[in-house]
Amino acid sequence: MSQFLEDVLKGLSAKEKYLQSKYFYDANGDKLFQSIMGSKEYYPTKCEMEIFTQKTSELVTVLTGQNKEFDIVELGAGDATKSVHLLKGLLDNKVTFTYFPVDISANVIDLLQNELPKKLPTLKLQGLNGEYFKMLEKAKTLSDKIKVVLFLGSNIGNVPLEKAGDFVTLLRQHLKPGDLVLIGFDLKKDPKTILDAYNDSCGFTRDFNLNLLRRINNELQGNFNLDNFYHYPTYDPATGATKSYIVSKVEQQVSVAENLFDFSEGESIFMEISQKYTVQQTDELAKQTGFEPIHHFYDTKKWFLDAIWRCV
Incomplete structure (x- = not known):
């Protein structure tokens, strides 16, 4: 079966x-x-895209300020339309890294491996098709560099609040001190705005x-x-x-x-x-699960948060 x-x-x-x-x-x-x-x-993607396009240099500065060499592991990479801006920013700054997009959809991984090299010819890329943590372990066997794990699009929101701590604790168990997580949270706001995003008119x-x-x-x-x-x-x-x-x-x-x-x-x-989260809830989640929140990035409306956490 x-x-x-x-x-x-x-x-x-x-x-x-x-x-x-x-x-x-x-x-x-x-x-x-x-x-x-x-x-x-549907605002979350637009809000996070604003962060990745308008604050690329700040993202690069914070990440490279922690570690000069690392690998990027993106859990649930999708079409990488947001992360491609960060990848380009890192390449433009001569950062040496390999990008490991992880997705349960083989269709997505095939698409990334075909299309990303056209946009970023110098990118070192290895797609990983499978479950998040199994593929994170595989990435660690392929490179021993510090890992920067991207968990974008408010994917953490797909875990019930009472189980989010278990998920993040498990993520921490697959990482080591000094590894970083760049994690997206959809923040609480006008209830009608939120409900409309999950009941679009089309x-x-x-x-x-x-x-x-x-x-x-x-x-x-x-x-x-x-x-x-x-x-x-x-x-x-x-x-x-x-x-x-x-x-x-x-x-x-x-x-x-x-x-x-x-x-x-x-x-x-x-x-x-x-x-949906408050900023305080995201900081508490980090501290309770073995991370230290080191930077907050917001869109202009402050509807969305991309937080950078360091493993302690």
């Missing part, structure tokens, strides 16, 4: 059904996510969520009728938790690899969380 199938069966068998968001990213999912990032309502987020059901149909012998489900996002301004669900419109039965699952009308499948 594939890990994908095992995880889907486990999630759909749970008392409160869920699917793991890491499976959003097949080729069609990748395209839909690009569309989400380009939508007028329906890209809706299609992105429903695409996982289509992927199950295509790859796992599923028979989800996508017309029988709708996308439902929520935001709790008190906790900072944005959650996405797919809700069954009718009472129905769905088959996945010959396993049957009953849905009542209005029953939901939990798809993803996107946690």
Whole structure:
């Protein structure tokens, strides 16, 4: 049994059904996510892009001020449209490094290995396709230089607040003193602004969520009728938790690899969380997990934070 199938069966068998968001990213999912990032309502990518384009030299100065030689390991690299500005800035400053983009999508890694050398001909690049921590360990076997780990796009927000400490602690266990982490956080702001970002008017987020059901149909012998489900996002301004669900419109039965699952009308499948933070929460998270926050970078609206942490 594939890990994908095992995880889907486990999630759909749970008392409160869920699917793991890491499976959003097949080729069609990748395209839909690009569309989400380009939508007028989705601000996190634009805010972080502002940081990487407008504050490139400051980023380079802080990183090279800590270590003269290092490697860049980007967890969940995607299309590297933000990090490419940092990579170019480092190359322009004659910093010697290898870039190790890590992504669970083989499609993404193939794209990076084909396209990045065209933009940055002198870049030393080795793509790593797989789970974050396994690939971080692999990068360490390929080079013993200090590591600068990029964890951008508020990917930390996909971990529930109560488990974020466990995740960051595990990240710290895979690093050594002196290693750095450049980590992106979406900050708390007007609740309507946040909720609109996960319910764009063009329906890209809706299609992105429903695409996982289509992927199950295509790859796992599923028979989800996508017309029988709708996308439902929520935001709790008190906790900072944005959650996405797919809700069954009718009472129905769905088959996945010959396993049957009953849905009542209005029953939901939990798809993803996107946690929003205060700056104080991010500093506390660092200090509680073996890091020292050494610099904060913001966009002009202060909607987004890229923090640099040092392993202690």
